Amino acid sequence: MPKRSSTATFGVALTVAGMGALCAGFKKSALTLFGSGVRLLEKDWRARHPEFTGNAAERWQRSLSFYRDTHQNGTNRTLHLVGIPLIVGGAVGLFASKPFSPVTGVLWAGSLGAFAAGWALNILGHAAYEKRAPAFSDDGLSFIAGPVWDLQELLKSRQAG
Numbered sequence: 001m002p003k004r005s006s007t008a009t010f011g012v013a014l015t016v017a018g019m020g021a022l023c024a025g026f027k028k029s030a031l032t033l034f035g036s037g038v039r040l041l042e043k044d045w046r047a048r049h050p051e052f053t054g055n056a057a058e059r060w061q062r063s064l065s066f067y068r069d070t071h072q073n074g075t076n077r078t079l080h081l082v083g084i085p086l087i088v089g090g091a092v093g094l095f096a097s098k099p100f101s102p103v104t105g106v107l108w109a110g111s112l113g114a115f116a117a118g119w120a121l122n123i124l125g126h127a128a129y130e131k132r133a134p135a136f137s138d139d140g141l142s143f144i145a146g147p148v149w150d151l152q153e154l155l156k157s158r159q160a161g
Contacts, residue, residue, distance in 0.1 A: 005047065011040030012137050019119075022091065023112055025099035041140025063141035067149050070135045076125035077153070083121030084150050090115025 018034030021027075046052065052062070071077050093111025097104035126134050135142035 005044050007040050007047070008044035008137070011037045011044060011140065013037070014040065015136070015140075015143070019115075022094050023115065025094075025108075027095060038140040038143060041136065045139055045141075060141070060145070063139055063145040064149055066139050067135050067142050067145045070132060070138075071130065071149075073125070073129040073131075075128075076130040079121045079125035079129070080146070081150055081154060083118040083125070084147050086114045086118030086121070088118075088147055090118060 014033050014037030016037075018030045018032070018037060021033055022030035052059070054062070071080060090111045090113070093107055094115060097108035097111060099105070099108050101108065122134065126132060135146065139145070
């Protein structure tokens with residue numbers, strides 16, 4: 001597989017900038033930056049996978065498979081099962097509130113804390129246990145595939161138990 005391009009590096013930078021903008025309360029800028037970053041990551045993915053000619057459903061399955069394959073360490077998976085809901089819930093709260101507002105400031109602060117804690121758990125899982133970069137750095141769809149895959153795993157474990 002070809003090495004990641006400067007397009008992907010810029011895509012990662014834009015997605016991270018989008019998350020930073022969200023944390024600072026700049027919601028429209030956050031969506032624009034994040035969306036632009038994911039678009040660049042997908043462009044890079046397609047350039048590195050010229051053999052792929054499938055439809056959207058097949059692309060989605062490739063992304064889910066990639067996510068599963070890049071999350072094999074049990075401790076990392078557990079950290080993600082805690083961290084991803086914190087990220088998603090924190091992001092929802094950041095979109096729903098205004099920073100430093102007397103009315104929603106507490107929600108914003110709690111959401112910011114949850115968002116940051118979730119990312120800290122995921123980064124810890126990759127750095128200390130999985131020993132590889134987060135999946136989104138190679139496949140932008142992992143931003144969506146990750147929470148979906150984790151939810152599927154959680155539902156499977158509840159059905160088994």
